[in-house]
Amino acid sequence: MNNLLVAENIVKTFGGYRALNDVSIEVPKGSIFGLLGPNGAGKTTLIRIINQITMPDQGLVTLDGEPLKADHIKDIGYLPEERGLYKSMKVGEQALYLAQLKGLSHAEAKKQLKYWFDKFEIGNWWNKKIQELSKGMAQKIQFIVTVLHKPKLLIFDEPFSGFDPINANMIKDEILQLREDGATVIFSTHRMESVEELCDHIALLDKSNKILDGKLLDIKRAYKSNTFEVGLITDRKSEVTQGLQEKFSISDATFKTINDELKFNIKIDNGASPNELVSHLTSKGELTHFVEVVPSVSDIFIQTVQNN
């Protein structure tokens, strides 16, 4: 099996409310897996089950082929959305404590901390109290504590909140580097542009059910509508437009260009190939813009959830 984490048919009920209804996901080794969904869809519950914070009512979660057990805690690094640190504790002490709770020895924890503190150039924070740090600074400590014990599986819930763009970029690079070094990442966020950028697999939860999952590219292919952005320079604008309308369904352009040209979004819905569209266009004028409309994660998200 090439999956690091498999959750099968997970059911979780709180009182009378079913938070997860028969949800299954497979997270391939070495992937960055986007766990998406509207608020209250059940993402956090699923993440908590993977972290053994809550137990599922039904279903099985396996990590590296083994059912989850207490020993797996050290293989997982979790950065929750609701996060914080002991305000009155010193940064160094606190990081050591949290690392030791993850099973590192005191010496090993210290060594790893030194590496990360040097890397982030924050060595002089060691004896500061958390309450003296800014929110962004505290978030850095939190990030370090999450990845310190080199877990196989990293779970980030809204990792970029609280960071300015520069630091967010730095964290993004660190996440990519960690993946490079062999970690698998589960990534939950509402920021679709970071999903586009980072994820290769996604699963979409809505109203306690999984409504979509798979490789991001496959999903995009499935959701593409054979629509192309077209820009054409021609003197006979109305005549060309009429000709196009007869053969394809056209709509107003959603892109901007610098030329004074005819602009459309053209959808091929008569089974023709894009090549046929191109040759039709080139016969009418000078083709300046021809791009396939790729559905964004955001579009897919909105469309799927609304249809659900």
Next chain:
Amino acid sequence: MNHLGLITKREFLNKVKNKSFILMTFLSPLIMVGVITLVVYLTQLNNDKVRTISVLDESQLFANEFVDTENTKYDLLESLELDTAKKLVQEAGNYGLLYIPKGDSIDAIADKIKFFSEDSPSLIVMDKIEDKIEEKARNIKLKNSGLDPEIVNNLRVKINANLETFEGEKTSKMGSGLKLAAGGIAGYLLFMFIIIYGNMIMRSVIEEKTSRIIEVIISSVKPIQLLLGKIFGTTLAGITQFLTWVIVGGLLFVVVSAVFGIDIAGAQMEQQQEVMNQVANNQEAQDGINMLFQEFWNLPLANLIVMFVFFFIGGYLLYASLYAAIGAAVDNETDTQQFMLPIIMPLMLAIYVGFFTVIENPHGTVSQVFSYIPFTSPVVMLMRIPFGVPIWQQLISLVFLFGTFFLTVLFAAKIYRVGILMYGKKPSYKELMKWLKY
């Protein structure tokens, strides 16, 4: 190191290193000793003043009774009108004027005795004066009836039953007081400990919730480990603080007594002596003190100490887990009010039952029942033990206590597990019940 150890260590160090905790630890005994010293000093200062009481005795019967003492001087007025005397006393700034009118009989006089003063006179002063008049009046009445007061006094028989157990151990009434004191101190200590350190646990749970670190922690450890680590760590910090209080307080007391101390000790001695003199003569007092020591050693000390440890641990842990559950259920300290009542009520009940019912009858039905109910048994049983409770009763009570403790911890852990991840809303009791089913 295992997780429980790590958590306990952190909780302990975090408490002990806390500035206000350190301050409280060392300041409290200072304040205590300071206040006691101040009170003793002020009392002495208060009594230093010499009172002058003027006496206008028109009956001429009582004048001889008023003999000056250290704190009270009597100024005997003669052949003055009452109004003149009043004015005179007021101008002189004396404490008051005792007026005894002329009369046909003692009873007629007694009804008309008056005491004038600027404001209400001290009760102690009045008691003394009244005693003097009563004594004299009685003697006069005896004489009038043809009886010799001397003979009448000799006719009085004083009974002081010598107490002894069936096993032949001598006891005394003082012993009962001692038993009450031993049990009362043990029970009250536990009560205070539960309230102070239970609250501390609750605050530390709330702190973890408000700082939002809780989810990070419980992705590494089981909630029950965190709960127990918190209770253990805080308890260790509490014991450290308590011991520091006892030691520092004791030392300070010795130092203060050594510096100003002769006065303090002196004042207490004088008072005690006075009390004892009133009760009996010196020889009897000496016997009493000896008896007191003997009584102390006759207390089931080993039993009390061992059971103190067990009931203390059981009772404290029982309540501590409830405090932790409350902390987990709410978002901030102001929301804890509604849940505090069910904790405080049984504690208060235990203290009241202890100090009223147990004193009245240590082995009465109510005392017995409350010394079995787990939420009151630590306090009530500790107060009963000095009076001699069969070991099997103590053991049954302990079994109940620890059994309930384990149930409570399970209950608390459940509330805790769900509660620590709940934010935003103030839960109701109904909601807590629902959490138990999650």
